[in-house]
Amino acid sequence: MDVVLVVAGAALVTVLAQVAIPLWPVPITGQTLAVLLVGSTLGAARGAISMVLYALLGLVGLPVYSDGSHGATVLFGATGGYIVGFVISAALVGWLAERQWDRKVLKAIVTFVAGSVVVFAVGLPWLAVVLHTDLPTTLQYGLYPFIIGGVIKAVIAAGLLPLAWWGADRIAKKRAAQTPPVE
Secondary structure, three states: OHHHHHHHHHHHHHHHHOOEEOOOOOOEEOHHHHHHHHHHHHHHHHHHHHHHHHHHHHHOOOOOOHHHOOOHHHHOOOOHHHHHHHHHHHHHHHHHHHOOOOOOHHHHHHHHHHHHHHHHHHHHHHHHHHHOOOHHHHHHHHOHHHHHHHHHHHHHHHHHHHHHHHHHHHHHHHHHHHOOOOO
């Protein structure tokens, strides 16, 4: 089951990577939303492993990155730091979710914003090195265009996960009420 979940997490990121608004040098995609959801639903270890799998699938040539891209030029190029940041983000979000931070909206927002910040914390320095840019240029290319989208993705995830937990709790309670006592 762990393998199925890890592969499903990588598949979700692959699908949402294809939902993109092209920008140079880094497109806006649904990847970060998927990373947040994968981390929170799979936990720290499986979430991080899922993102490692995603990165490796693209590295070996499968068209999993945004716009169907793949290969070492992508992973070691301008967007590579964001992809590496996905691993750490999924681990952090998963770790917080394991402590039930994804159960209530406010804590979930903190969780998912923290996960988004991690992606930028890795992606921005990487972008600066690859493009040989100064701090203002790096922020212009790699942060500012993504702030609103990042906040929207964090809020979507923060609304979805507590709602999913609420639904799961209702189903569990309903099943428990319908199950006859064991004698």
